[in-house]
Amino acid sequence: MNRRLLTILLIAFVIALGCSFVVYRLVGNRIMAAAAQPRATGVVVAANDIPLGAVLRATDLTTTQMVGPLPKGAILKPEDAVGRGVISNLYQGEPVLDSRLAAPGAGGGLAATIKAGxxxxxxxxxxxxxxxxxxxxxxxxxxxxxxxxxxxxxxxxxxxxxxxxxxxxxxxxxxxxxxxxxxxxxxxxxxxxxxxxxxxxxxxxxxxxxxxxxxxxxxxxxxxxxxxxxxxxxxxxxxGAAAPAPKAKSPRPTVHKASDVYVIEVVNGTKRSEEKFVSGEERQ
CATH class of the missing domain: 2.40.30 (Elongation Factor Tu (Ef-tu); domain 3)
Known part of the structure; x- marks a missing residue:
């Protein structure tokens, strides 16, 4: 086997190895993306508008696939909803939630919407x-x-x-x-x-x-x-008294403070006399 043939075989092997690696990476990425994608879950939804008080029938319900987290209380099987009363209006395509339905056996009508007590x-x-x-x-x-x-x-x-x-x-x-x-x-x-x-x-x-x-x-x-x-x-x-007027507060009585009186004894020789003075006012 000559050298030229060996070179051709080696190049072909390298090319095949590179192609295999590329295909492996592409397929591996697709598998990982499919595994990471959340799975779709079947959820019961209203097939038409359902008024408050109605009792659900099988013809009122259908199922649809929902990807991602489900609403709290979502019903997954139609048989879990059939025969229960509706306590809140349901609209076409809306998921049927357990909180929107009366308890099993409670029936329909207005009575099913009344809260306990x-x-x-x-x-x-x-x-x-x-x-x-x-x-x-x-x-x-x-x-x-x-x-x-x-x-x-x-x-x-x-x-x-x-x-x-x-x-x-x-x-x-x-x-x-x-x-x-x-x-x-x-x-x-x-x-x-x-x-x-x-x-x-x-x-x-x-x-x-x-x-x-x-x-x-x-x-x-x-x-x-x-x-x-x-x-x-x-x-x-x-x-004109559409609104009751607030009661008027009675004014507080004014308290006058008693004035201070000062008595001064005046001695003039043998005579004695007294003079009275009021604080803040003229002399009496």
């Missing part, structure tokens, strides 16, 4: 409050009542109708209409709002709805501070 109290409101989108589930409101205090005569009390803030920072569960019959037996729609309250607050609302007119006042959900409005009477609107 709380009550849902329905009150009648006017069309401005109930129809114009003023209150929707999840909002916070204050409850105002207006009427004549018990035992007062509207013509003799001199105050007229009075308004007071009964409850503050109350959560709205639902808002809709209820069909009731009037005095002639004809059906009519009545605007109804369900508020989430304690049992004690439910008693107050029940009494107020029968004896007074109820008005809801919308508030910022982040504003949880309670105010102390004094309430107003009808006469305050016409007398």
């Amino acid at each position: 709380m009550r849902a109290c329905a009150i009648k409101v006017d069309e401005v409050v109930g129809v114009a989108g003023f209150v929707t589930p999840g909002m916070r409101v204050d409850v105002l009542i207006s009427g004549d205090p018990p035992g007062s005569n509207n013509t003799n009390s001199g105050q007229g109708t009075q308004v007071r803030t009964l409850l503050q920072n109350i959560e709205v569960l639902s808002a809709g209409t209820d069909i009731q019959k009037d005095n002639q037996g004809k059906p009519q729609q009545v605007q109804v709002v369900n508020l989430l309250v304690t049992p004690e607050q439910a008693e107050l609302l029940s009494l107020a709805s029968n004896e007074t007119k109820i008005q809801l006042v919308l508030r910022n959900p982040l504003d949880t501070a309670e105010a102390n409005p004094p309430g107003l009477a009808m006469t305050s609107l016409f007398t």
